[in-house]
Amino acid sequence: MTTATTAVPTTRVPSDGRDNRAGWIFSTPFLVLYALFLIGPVLVGLVLSFFNTATVKNDLGAFVGLDNYLDILSSVDFWKSMWHSTLFTLLTVPFLVVLPLLAAVFAARITRNRWFYRVAFFAPYVVPSASVALIFSYIYSPEIGLLTKAFTSVGLPDPGFLSATKGAWFAVTLMTVWWTFGFNFVLYTAALQEIPEETYEAAAIDGASAWQQIRSITVPLLRPTIGLVLMLQVLASLKVFDQIYILLGGGPNGSTRPVIEYIYDTGFTTYRAGYAAAGTMVYFLILVLVSAVWMITSRRRDARA
């Protein structure tokens, strides 16, 4: 680890193996953990999916080839749960992409007490899903819940937030919007700060109203950010588990069970690890496809621009 004292090179030392050892030494701790707990599980999952493994035993079981995959792809329950995750995505994404955008645009026009909005909107995002579900379970409880009472006091029927499928979807959507709204709000706010003040001033001098400024300056300039938020939100919503599991247990009668919970159930209550691993792989492939489609379309957009 000593350096030559004669004729010090002004450029960096060429890659002749000088830093090779140091580089790998610095990388080792991370790589060991990465290999064990990220690459390892991916490979283990892939291997398991071709075997008839039971979760409770320590051996692989019999090799069954593609049987697990055929079972998964023809399983009604798997596709039902896949649909539930998709439905949850369809329900939450519009609210979580549009509302925070509106709020951020409004917040950008406010001079004082901005911290208040930041705290009010972002605070829910940092609290555990279990706390959120506990609080909302009382807001939704039949007859005495805050929101149930709000519904019945204006003459609407009790929607059955925890007992009817439609009511449950409403409940879980509202709870998720409240819980994760702040994240997208912050992303939009950061992007809005990048827009130079002069653009708005010029538009104002030309007589553009506030609404016209938002429509013809803010939204077009924010398009990349909106795309990013949309993508992150779709991926996050497809991974839903906590809220539905804690608040509803996937009920009523499994009618809201998301795909992660389905994998959890098959792997940890019926102990079919090989089958659950195949389900994981199919689900994983779907997520990768979604990301890939988005990357390709956003590349195309960039190329056109």
Added chain:
Amino acid sequence: MTTTTLPTPRKRKERSQADKTGSKAFNRLAATCLTLFALIWLIPFAYAVITSVRPIEEITADPIGFSLGSWTLDAYHAAFSLNSIGWWYLNSFLISTLSVVFTVIVCSLIAFGLAHLRFRGKGALTVLILAGLMVPMEALVLPQFMEFRAFGLLGTYWALILPATASPVAVFVFRSFLKGIPDALIEAARIDGASWWRIYRQICMPLCRPAVSAVAIFTFITTWNAFLWPLLVLTQTKSQTIPVGLSGLLGATSINQAEVMASAVLGLLPLLVVFLVAQRQIVQGVASTGIK
């Protein structure tokens, strides 16, 4: 909430579009709507806190009263004595703190190598870590579970700390920060005969403080809030973390509404404190990692 039309000098960041763009009426409408929205957003918190300090007979008489006529901390006492919330707290704190320490050390080491060292295989290594960003951790729970059982680590703290430590996101946060340190500075230190380890310890890490705190805060929040993995791994009531323990209280008949709310408040209190203390950093961190 009115704004002057006079241009007032303000810090660049805190400027709003209210000046000079002259849409006063619209701005006032925006402020009103947003304030209303923000107040609605605070209702669940307020409801939880107020319910947790109301005497139980009052709640039975009027379940959604917001009155604070007489208040009591009985529910908090009960929450601590009835269930293992003290243990859950201890577990959550230990696991989150250890995860923070390990993540910061392990990820900053490799990020330093990627940012300032030249070694064979660096490109491939970067691609490998980038690929890790694509892997949803939720999809790994089952194989990870099998792996940890084979190692005999189920039910231990290690099972919760180790999987989260090698975090690709943290590596890239550190790397982008370390890249900002000029090569000339590193070269000079090398010429003076400093070892790479010393450069990492005494030059880079002190300069990296913002990245360290960003990674630390985020790791703390995500580990504290993790649910699915701890639910699988920790089966003993006493070894559970706060979120897993709390989820078990839902629908339990042995515990009343005020106590459930008190437990929920206790579960989110540490995080709310962390958030209020470090809110600027958290918000900036979300903004910078999200946008990139």
